[in-house]
Amino acid sequence: xxxxIILTDIKQNIQSLKLQVTFIIMLVVFxxxxxxxxxxxxxxxEDYRSYYSKxxxxxxxxxxxxxxxxxxxRNDHLFAPLSNGFIEDAKSQFIPNNIQYNAYNVYGYSISRxxxxxxxYLSNELxxxxxxxxxxxxxxxxxxxxxxxxxREQQTLKLxxxxxxxxGVVLFGKYVSIIISGVLMVLPGLxxxxxxxxxxxTLKMSSLLTFEIFGFTAVGILFIATMSALGLFCSVVSRxxxxxxxxxxxxxxxxLIFSPNLAVFAADQLFKVKNSETxxxxxxxxxxxxxxxxxxxxxxxxxxxxxxPKHELRAKNQTNLVNAEKxxxxxxxxxxxxxxxxxxxxxxxSPVSIFGMASESITGSGYPRFHKNWDDMHTYQNQFLAWFKxxxxxxPKSPHWYNPQEDVSTSKQKIKFEELPLYSERLxxxxxxxxxxxxxxxxxxxxxFLLFGITVVMFNRYDVR
Amino acid sequence: xxxxxxxxEFSLNLLSRKFAIALVLCLLLIPVTIIVSLDNYNSLxxxxxxxxxxxxxxxxxxxxxxxVKPILVxxxxxxxxxxxxxxxxxxxxxxxxxxxxxxLGEGSVNGRDNPxxxxxxxxxxxxxxxxxxxxxxxxxSFDLFSxxxxxxxxxxxxxxxxxxxxxxxxxxxxxxxxxxxxxxxxYILSILILFFSPKVHFSIADWLGILTIFVASFFFMAFFVALGLxxxxxxxxxxxxxxxxxxLWLWFLFVWPNISVYASQxxxxxxxxxxxxxxxxxxxxxxxxxxxxxxxxLHFYNVCWNCNDGEDExxxxxxxxxxxxxxxxxxKEQYEPIRLAYADKKWQLQRAYLDNLNKQERTARYISFFSxxxxxxxxxxxxxxxxxxxxxxxxxxxxxxxETLVNYFVxxxxxASYKYFTPQAESTFLNTWxxxxxxxxxGECKNGKEFEEWKRKHGGSIDIIYRCLxxxxxxxNYPPLNxxxxxxxNQYSLSITSSFPLILMETTVILTLFLILLAxxxxxxxxxxxx
Numbered sequence: 001x002x003x004x005i006i007l008t009d010i011k012q013n014i015q016s017l018k019l020q021v022t023f024i025i026m027l028v029v030f031x032x033x034x035x036x037x038x039x040x041x042x043x044x045x046e047d048y049r050s051y052y053s054k055x056x057x058x059x060x061x062x063x064x065x066x067x068x069x070x071x072x073x074r075n076d077h078l079f080a081p082l083s084n085g086f087i088e089d090a091k092s093q094f095i096p097n098n099i100q101y102n103a104y105n106v107y108g109y110s111i112s113r114x115x116x117x118x119x120x121y122l123s124n125e126l127x128x129x130x131x132x133x134x135x136x137x138x139x140x141x142x143x144x145x146x147x148x149x150x151x152r153e154q155q156t157l158k159l160x161x162x163x164x165x166x167x168g169v170v171l172f173g174k175y176v177s178i179i180i181s182g183v184l185m186v187l188p189g190l191x192x193x194x195x196x197x198x199x200x201x202t203l204k205m206s207s208l209l210t211f212e213i214f215g216f217t218a219v220g221i222l223f224i225a226t227m228s229a230l231g232l233f234c235s236v237v238s239r240x241x242x243x244x245x246x247x248x249x250x251x252x253x254x255x256l257i258f259s260p261n262l263a264v265f266a267a268d269q270l271f272k273v274k275n276s277e278t279x280x281x282x283x284x285x286x287x288x289x290x291x292x293x294x295x296x297x298x299x300x301x302x303x304x305x306x307x308x309p310k311h312e313l314r315a316k317n318q319t320n321l322v323n324a325e326k327x328x329x330x331x332x333x334x335x336x337x338x339x340x341x342x343x344x345x346x347x348x349x350s351p352v353s354i355f356g357m358a359s360e361s362i363t364g365s366g367y368p369r370f371h372k373n374w375d376d377m378h379t380y381q382n383q384f385l386a387w388f389k390x391x392x393x394x395x396p397k398s399p400h401w402y403n404p405q406e407d408v409s410t411s412k413q414k415i416k417f418e419e420l421p422l423y424s425e426r427l428x429x430x431x432x433x434x435x436x437x438x439x440x441x442x443x444x445x446x447x448x449f450l451l452f453g454i455t456v457v458m459f460n461r462y463d464v465r
Numbered sequence: 466x467x468x469x470x471x472x473x474e475f476s477l478n479l480l481s482r483k484f485a486i487a488l489v490l491c492l493l494l495i496p497v498t499i500i501v502s503l504d505n506y507n508s509l510x511x512x513x514x515x516x517x518x519x520x521x522x523x524x525x526x527x528x529x530x531x532x533v534k535p536i537l538v539x540x541x542x543x544x545x546x547x548x549x550x551x552x553x554x555x556x557x558x559x560x561x562x563x564x565x566x567x568x569l570g571e572g573s574v575n576g577r578d579n580p581x582x583x584x585x586x587x588x589x590x591x592x593x594x595x596x597x598x599x600x601x602x603x604x605x606s607f608d609l610f611s612x613x614x615x616x617x618x619x620x621x622x623x624x625x626x627x628x629x630x631x632x633x634x635x636x637x638x639x640x641x642x643x644x645x646x647x648x649x650x651x652y653i654l655s656i657l658i659l660f661f662s663p664k665v666h667f668s669i670a671d672w673l674g675i676l677t678i679f680v681a682s683f684f685f686m687a688f689f690v691a692l693g694l695x696x697x698x699x700x701x702x703x704x705x706x707x708x709x710x711x712x713l714w715l716w717f718l719f720v721w722p723n724i725s726v727y728a729s730q731x732x733x734x735x736x737x738x739x740x741x742x743x744x745x746x747x748x749x750x751x752x753x754x755x756x757x758x759x760x761x762x763l764h765f766y767n768v769c770w771n772c773n774d775g776e777d778e779x780x781x782x783x784x785x786x787x788x789x790x791x792x793x794x795x796x797k798e799q800y801e802p803i804r805l806a807y808a809d810k811k812w813q814l815q816r817a818y819l820d821n822l823n824k825q826e827r828t829a830r831y832i833s834f835f836s837x838x839x840x841x842x843x844x845x846x847x848x849x850x851x852x853x854x855x856x857x858x859x860x861x862x863x864x865x866x867x868e869t870l871v872n873y874f875v876x877x878x879x880x881a882s883y884k885y886f887t888p889q890a891e892s893t894f895l896n897t898w899x900x901x902x903x904x905x906x907x908g909e910c911k912n913g914k915e916f917e918e919w920k921r922k923h924g925g926s927i928d929i930i931y932r933c934l935x936x937x938x939x940x941x942n943y944p945p946l947n948x949x950x951x952x953x954x955n956q957y958s959l960s961i962t963s964s965f966p967l968i969l970m971e972t973t974v975i976l977t978l979f980l981i982l983l984a985x986x987x988x989x990x991x992x993x994x995x996x
Contacts, residue, residue: 021708021709021712025715025716029724036727036728039730039731043734051739054739091584094583094584095581096581109580110580117730117735117822117825118554118569118570118822119551119822119823119825119853120551120729120730120829121550123722123723123726123727126720126723126727135715135719142708146704238482243482245604246483246486249711250486253490253494253596253597254490254493257588257593257596261494261501261585261587262497264585265504267579267582267585268501273579274578275508275511275578276578336579337581343582343585367581
């Protein structure tokens with residue numbers, strides 16, 4: 001019986017106008033998005049390559065001068081474009097993509113938008129994440145809002161229920177059929193997109209990419225299931241299909257607009273962080289205090305003589321300055337991360353946001369990527385410093401007074417560029433991604449179970465007349 | 466008769482649950498949106514004030530004319546609360562340099578203290594309104610005809626002695642009237658919130674802007690009502706009507722804007738800022754050889770007692786001997802005009818870059834004209850002074866200001882004067898090194914020879930010349946320059962008359978679309994089969 005219900009419903013859905021329209025829109029957007037991605041991906045890679053070679057040239061020049069220069073000069077690490085940008089870009093335009101560091105400290109992060117036109121409106125990329133979270137969620141709601149209330153209006157619900165089936169089975173059958181229709185709606189577009197990407201040579205299959213594609217699709221289907229449950233819920237809430245529609249659209253708009261805005265609101269009001277001016281003032285006060293307390297001669301310098309005795313004082317003073325700034329700033333950065341994480345919990349009211357979170361974890365992009373790089377950069381910086389100190393320790397011509405800001409009182413040896421330990425991004429591993437995505441996946445499941453459960457209860461009390 | 470039909474529609478809608486839900490939706494979305502934007506605006510104002518203060522202080526502290534590099538800080542537009550446009554994508558300050566013209570804004574782009582929060586893609590009033598009223602327009606109109614037909618009431622209605630056109634107009638007016646309270650409520654809510662927030666002050670021009678947006682949003686709503694009607698007339702059942710109109714809505718509001726940006730990026734290629742900067746540096750190479758040629762003949766150019774150097778050929782000198790001062794002056798007199806000429810030369814490259822950016826933006830805008838909601842939000846951003854065009858006007862004004870400043874410098878022959886690089890009066894320049902040593906060492910060394918001797922005796926130390934303060938040689942002792950005669954930058958203020966020409970195209974397009982739509986609705990209604 002369940003099978004019959006599912007099959008008839010799927011058949012009905014496939015013949016319906018809404019599924020056909022959605023199907024066409026999906027195909028168009030998938031195709032347009034992939035073609036645009038092919039062009040953009042090429043450009044982005046070119047741009048990054050030229051940026052990277054410039055960056056390396058700079059470090060090479062420093063290395064030609066001496067090793068201290070390499071350790072002291074502040075460099076920027078700009079994140080490379082990901083090869084899975086067609087799946088989900090996780091608002092990368094708004095996530096920090098640049099970290100400043102030298103051997104002594106990781107100084108800060110920023111959002112670097114070197115490549116885009118500031119006059120253009122920032123928009124969503126037409127990637128899979130966008131299609132799933134906006135187009136397919138909308139289509140699913142349209143597909144499911146009238147599953148019950150619509151049948152009631154057409155008087156067919158009575159007939160269905162006159163068969164020897166329980167209401168739960170009918171509802172479950174409808175639920176499954178909506179999910180299957182939803183998947184049928186999305187999958188062809190997804191395949192078209194994959195084919196375009198593979199034929200254009202943009203995509204180089206690897207095990208990681210396969211994981212990303214399948215993982216994303218799986219989370220996407222789970223999301224479709226959640227949205228279907230939501231649509232069914234809307235359809236039992238009201239006796240008229242029109243009202244169901246309005247409720248589901250309201251919820252949809254609220255999930256898209258209200259929940260991110262609410263998160264910002266909550267962050268601003270509930271979890272305040274210090275503003276940049278306060279921090280700058282704190283840093284300045286701390287630095288002034290250090291400079292005042294510094295013994296006389298701390299600022300003396302003799303460029304060509306590393307062993308000039310006052311260089312030791314100078315190095316100490318500079319180290320104190322850097323440490324003071326580091327302490328204040330690191331605390332501030334951490335409070336920012338915590339604020340972001342807490343605020344983003346507010347968006348978990350919305351399945352769309354949960355889906356976004358899960359998919360950015362699966363694809364290893366967005367905030368998780370930034371945060372991992374931030375942590376990795378700290379590890380790298382410590383290793384880099386240890387490496388530098390080891391070389392410096394072997395140099396008899398160095399007084400070993402470590403000055404984090406200037407090339408004064410440490411080794412003047414030249415170093416080959418190839419021997420330098422450069423930072424390179426390590427992408428998140430599959431287990432890491434899965435653990436990050438797990439809360440989102442569980443939440444989506446809980447969401448669907450709860451919604452479906454409530455729907456069953458309500459449907460049992462539903463007046464079919 | 467029109468009035469009667471309208472009234473019936475109105476009262477029907479008012480009592481419906483649709484209306485109640487729409488109202489709740491507005492009450493939920495609008496306040497949160499406005500409060501978030503308001504918060505953002507407040508923090509923008511705060512950074513503006515801090516930056517402005519810093520810029521003013523810096524300018525007022527200038528002791529020489531080469532330190533006069535005014536930083537123009539643009540205040541955030543109060544109307545950006547309604548529509549952010551592209552204003553948050555560029556820095557809000559511009560430094561006026563002699564060697565290079567202003568390209569784009571500088572400084573931080575983040576309004577929020579935590580840049581991570583930018584990723585919560587909060588959308589502004591105009592966009593929320595566009596999403597809401599277009600949706601409501603469609604939902605209230607999609608079953609006007611097909612619904613009545615399905616109920617069988619349409620035949621009855623038309624059996625009355627009324628023209629079809631009267632019925633249509635009556636129905637449109639009715640829907641319009643029932644949506645108007647919601648729309649007005651949105652505006653009242655947001656204006657009330659802004660009214661009670663202490664930091665927001667609207668000028669008359671701003672109010673006019675709001676009024677224009679208000680009027681425009683009615684047109685926008687009318688457009689979607691008409692669209693819903695057309696769909697309702699063309700579709701066989703009200704169910705098909707709603708599906709088609711909702712997908713149109715999705716397409717116009719969510720898909721097409723993204724496609725237009727994507728397409729424009731593929732159609733018009735822009736150079737990277739890095740590449741432009743590289744080209745500019747190449748262009749400067751000639752200039753730098755000329756600089757070398759000039760300094761080759763100046764032997765004492767690099768000798769200085771107390772001097773500061775900085776960006777854009779800022780140089781401040783005090784206490785140097787007359788011959789050094791004179792060479793400094795000659796250098797500036799020759800070199801600054803060359804730099805100005807090269808700034809013009811570099812501008813050719815910069816303009817090509819900017820033109821490309823503009824071309825891309827224009828392409829995106831023209832492509833997005835296929836979506837009425839995009840036209841509406843462009844219109845909003847233009848009226849709010851946050852569109853790309855408004856930003857361009859801002860930078861254009863900054864460039865014009867630079868020209869006036871340059872003219873002022875040239876006319877007053879400032880490049881050729883000592884005041885360009887030293888706060889010291891010409892009469893107090895010392896003529897010989899001996900004199901200077903004498904003063905600085907409190908008379909212990911009478912001349913250069915004695916100084917050299919002292920130096921030899923004390924193992925190369927030159928402490929002796931710090932024994933007595935040579936007051937004229939300390940930059941910090943000089944008062945700042947009197948810059949009251951300097952041309953002042955007039956802050957750009959949004960004037961409603963200046964933004965009207967800007968929105969002309971958008972208005973024409975949306976009106977044309979609207980009229981075409983109305984004609985189609987009329988034709989379809991005449992041909993409509995009521996059975």
